[in-house]
Amino acid sequence: MPRTAFFVSDRTGITSEMLGHTLLTQFEDVKFHRVTLPFVDTPEKAQEAVQKIREQARLDQCRPLVFCTMVDEALRTAFQIDEAFTLNFFEAFIGPLEQELSRKSSHTVGKSHGITNFEEYKTRIDAVNYAMIHDDGVMPRDLNEADIILIGVSRAAKTPTCLYLALQYGIKAANYPLTPEDFGQHTLPRLLLPYRNKLFGLTIDPVRLAQIREERKPGSKYAALDNCQFEVNEAEALMRHVGVPYLASTTRSIEELATTIMHQAGLTRRNY
Amino acid sequence: MPRTAFFVSDRTGITSEMLGHTLLTQFEDVKFHRVTLPFVDTPEKAQEAVQKIREQARLDQCRPLVFCTMVDEALRTAFQIDEAFTLNFFEAFIGPLEQELSRKSSHTVGKSHGITNFEEYKTRIDAVNYAMIHDDGVMPRDLNEADIILIGVSRAAKTPTCLYLALQYGIKAANYPLTPEDFGQHTLPRLLLPYRNKLFGLTIDPVRLAQIREERKPGSKYAALDNCQFEVNEAEALMRHVGVPYLASTTRSIEELATTIMHQAGLTRRNY
Numbered sequence: 001m002p003r004t005a006f007f008v009s010d011r012t013g014i015t016s017e018m019l020g021h022t023l024l025t026q027f028e029d030v031k032f033h034r035v036t037l038p039f040v041d042t043p044e045k046a047q048e049a050v051q052k053i054r055e056q057a058r059l060d061q062c063r064p065l066v067f068c069t070m071v072d073e074a075l076r077t078a079f080q081i082d083e084a085f086t087l088n089f090f091e092a093f094i095g096p097l098e099q100e101l102s103r104k105s106s107h108t109v110g111k112s113h114g115i116t117n118f119e120e121y122k123t124r125i126d127a128v129n130y131a132m133i134h135d136d137g138v139m140p141r142d143l144n145e146a147d148i149i150l151i152g153v154s155r156a157a158k159t160p161t162c163l164y165l166a167l168q169y170g171i172k173a174a175n176y177p178l179t180p181e182d183f184g185q186h187t188l189p190r191l192l193l194p195y196r197n198k199l200f201g202l203t204i205d206p207v208r209l210a211q212i213r214e215e216r217k218p219g220s221k222y223a224a225l226d227n228c229q230f231e232v233n234e235a236e237a238l239m240r241h242v243g244v245p246y247l248a249s250t251t252r253s254i255e256e257l258a259t260t261i262m263h264q265a266g267l268t269r270r271n272y
Numbered sequence: 273m274p275r276t277a278f279f280v281s282d283r284t285g286i287t288s289e290m291l292g293h294t295l296l297t298q299f300e301d302v303k304f305h306r307v308t309l310p311f312v313d314t315p316e317k318a319q320e321a322v323q324k325i326r327e328q329a330r331l332d333q334c335r336p337l338v339f340c341t342m343v344d345e346a347l348r349t350a351f352q353i354d355e356a357f358t359l360n361f362f363e364a365f366i367g368p369l370e371q372e373l374s375r376k377s378s379h380t381v382g383k384s385h386g387i388t389n390f391e392e393y394k395t396r397i398d399a400v401n402y403a404m405i406h407d408d409g410v411m412p413r414d415l416n417e418a419d420i421i422l423i424g425v426s427r428a429a430k431t432p433t434c435l436y437l438a439l440q441y442g443i444k445a446a447n448y449p450l451t452p453e454d455f456g457q458h459t460l461p462r463l464l465l466p467y468r469n470k471l472f473g474l475t476i477d478p479v480r481l482a483q484i485r486e487e488r489k490p491g492s493k494y495a496a497l498d499n500c501q502f503e504v505n506e507a508e509a510l511m512r513h514v515g516v517p518y519l520a521s522t523t524r525s526i527e528e529l530a531t532t533i534m535h536q537a538g539l540t541r542r543n544y
Contacts, residue, residue, distance in 0.1 A: 003373070012531035015294045022287045022341065023365055026377035038535055065372065069294065085372045092364045093295055100337065100357045101275070105298035122487075124526070128432045132407070160400045163435050167526065215394075254396070254439065259284035263310055 002031035004056045004064040008049055008079060010071060010109045013038035019089055020067035032065075040070065041109055046078040057083040071109050120170070120271040127166035127173075127270070134174035135159055139191060143174060148265055149195055150175040151239070152202035153231045154222075155212045157249040157257060161202065164258040170270030171262070183234035186241050200261050201239040201246025206232045208250050274303035276328045276336040280321055280351060282343060282381045285310035291361055292339035304337075312342065313381055318350040329355040343381050392442070392543040399438035399445075399542070406446035407431055411463060415446060420537055421467055422447040423511070424474035425503045426494075427484045429521040429529060433474065436530045442542030443534070455506035458513050472533050473511040473518025478504045480522050 005024060007016040013036045024032050035056075037049045056064050066086040070076035079086045094105050134146065136159065143149070148165070150158045154177045162173035182189050192199060204212075206228040213223035221227050239246045245264060249257055262269070277296060279288040285308045296304050307328075309321045328336050338358040342348035351358045366377050406418065408431065415421070420437070422430045426449050434445035454461050464471060476484075478500040485495035493499055511518045517536060521529055534541070 012527050014527055014531065015290055018287055018290055019361070019365075022361070023369055026343065026362075026366060026380065027369075027373055027375065028378050028380075029375070030373060036541075038531055065369070071298070085368075087365050087368065089291070089294075090298075093359055094298060096357075096359065097295055097299075097337070101299055101302060103299065103301070106300050108298065108300075121525070122484075125429070125432055125484075128435060132404075132431065135404070157397070159404065160397055160439065163400065164439055167432065167436055167439065212394075212397075253393070255284050255286055259286065259310055269308075 001060065001062070002033040003062060004033045004035065004060055006049075006053055006056075006064055006066045006084075007034065007036045008040055008066060008068045008070065009036075009038050010041045010069070010075060011039065016067050016069040016089070019069065020065070023067075023087075024065075040075065041072075043075065043078070046070075046075045050078055050081060053079070053084050054081070071107050073107075123170040123270045124167065127170045128163070130172040130174070131162040131166040135162065137176045139174065139176070143191075143195060145172055146174045146195065146198055147172045147267055148200055148261065149173070149192065149198045150200055150202055150261075151178055151192070151235075151244065152246070153178055153204070153209065153228075153235050155209060155216070156202040156204045157254065158202055160254045161249075161257045161261070164254045165261070168258065168269075169262065169267075171267055178231075178235045178238065180231065180234075183231075183238065186238065188238070188242055188244075196242070196244075199244045200265055201235070201244050202257065203232060203236050203239075203246050203248050205248065205250040273332065273334070274305040275334060276305045276307065276332055278321075278325055278328075278336055278338045278356075279306065279308045280312055280338060280340045280342065281308075281310050282313045282341070282347060283311065287361070288339050288341040291341070292337075292359075295339075295359075296337075312347065313344075315347065315350070318342075318347045322350055322353060325351070325356050326353070343379050345379075395442040395542045396439065399442045400435070402444040402446070403434040403438040407434065409448045411446070411448070415463075415467060417444055418446045418467065418470055419444045419539055420472055420533065421445070421464065421470045422472055422474055422533075423450055423464065423507075423516065424518070425450055425476070425481065425500075425507050427481060427488070428474040428476045429526065430474055432526050433521075433529045433533070436526045437533070440530065440541075441534065441539075443539055450503075450507045450510065452503065452506075455503075455510065458510065460510070460514055460516075468514070468516075471516045472537055473507070473516050474529070475504060475508055475511075475518050475520050477520065477522040 007013055007020050009016040040046055040049050053064055064084050066079055066084045068076050068079050069089045076088050152158055158175035162175050165171040165173040210225040210228040217223050279285050279292050281288040312318055312321050336356050338351055338356045340348050340351050340360045348360050424430055430447035434447050437443040437445040482497040482500040489495050
């Protein structure tokens with residue numbers, strides 16, 4: 001029977017889920033049933049949530065884990081019940097931090113994922129628009145605005161990585177697919193030559209690539225393993241030849257790809 | 273002088289940044305200078321990072337805050353130095369959790385943002401593709417696959433919200449812009465009628481909308497305040513009339529919009 005884990009928050013639940021998830025992945029042999037309870041911002045909603053936790057404890061005959069990121073002390077103490085094992089994020093850290101900074105925290109709900117200012121918001125939205133417009137080799141005039149241009153064979157995870165860079169970091173990321181027409185001449189597609197220093201490659205294991213492409217175009221040459229092997233070999237050879245750094249997306253999540261690229265390309269986030 | 277905050281991680285730094293950010297936003301009157309040090313996964317890299325922190329302490333003449341999410345105990349103890357104020361997330365919670373679960377944690381690096389399994393990965397990538405293909409009223413045949421369809425006037429934040437839903441939660445989100453042609457008849461655009469129960473609206477303060485549109489098409493009728501007021505009024509009237517729930521994006525971040533929609537529409541995430 002899986003152990004139930006609740007992520008309780010006075011706002012979106014994003015921080016609570018991430019904190020809990022980070023800890024739970026350290027216990028690989030336990031199966032967890034995860035429930036997020038967001039927007040618990042009144043004593044009434046706290047009581048409702050506590051009720052759910054109690055019911056689950058009865059059902060499971062085992063006390064649920066509760067990861068709390070409530071700012072309000074009164075709300076979070078409601079979750080200190082015998083029927084649950086509760087970890088309080090703010091309780092653990094805000095006290096020592098208040099002492100170090102010699103001031104009281106503001107105890108304001110919903111700060112961490114709220115809109116901080118319009119400029120930051122605009123940066124991010126602009127970056128998302130940029131990624132949408134400059135996807136898959138569509139290159140209108142303002143390619144020199146790009147912070148980074150991802151290249152690689154079709155289905156190497158360029159698009160989601162660009163979108164993640166835009167949404168999370170406000171980075172303007174374009175992407176350009178390397179296709180069989182680009183191979184053989186051992187030089188970059190002409191369109192990319194002026195932006196050599198902005199290029200970053202994504203590659204992928206050909207077997208995985210064939211599997212991904214097969215789902216999209218079953219039985220096609222595009223998806224055939226030997227074609228995938230050819231394309232990946234040529235793309236990697238080209239990137240090595242012209243000195244474009246590259247990463248394999250095979251065993252990396254979108255988050256890892258994005259942060260590794262930021263790190264290796266020396267980019268700094270545009271928003272917090 | 274801003275206080276420096278380091279986010280140190282053995283992997284992407286995403287968890288460390290988020291947890292640190294959540295705490296720091298509770299101190300509104302302190303200015304922070306934020307530095308992320310990701311991929312600190314060897315004793316040598318830990319020493320390098322500690323060196324950077326020491327230098328910053330000298331520069332600032334004030335000890336930096338250090339938010340650590342290192343799984344490895346030896347690596348994280350390297351950051352327990354007098355010149356810094358260090359908060360260790362794993363240290364605080366993993367012990368109590370090990371006790372509650374009656375087992376040792378695996379101490380494996382890079383679990384929380386690594387690829388967990390191919391199915392989950394596919395769900396997410398498929399959702400991103402879906403959002404890309406079904407953006408801005410482009411509606412090929414498989415609209416009944418959508419988990420949710422966002423409607424609203426142009427520039428109400430539909431696209432980034434759809435992308436966030438896809439990337440973070442694996443939710444298939446389409447979006448459809450309400451334009452002046454859709455107003456006046458007090459009924460939904462014909463294309464949307466079969467999917468009434470999947471609709472969710474986004475609206476926005478007309479003044480903010482005019483500001484956003486003005487940046488894109490300066491001096492246009494599209495951006496004029498009276499036109500924005502007209503469109504927003506009509507769109508809201510339509511959504512109320514046909515009973516589509518809606519949210520204002522004016523003071524909400526993309527994260528808040530996405531999680532609020534998930535919550536109100538009763539959607540569950542497809543991936544962790």
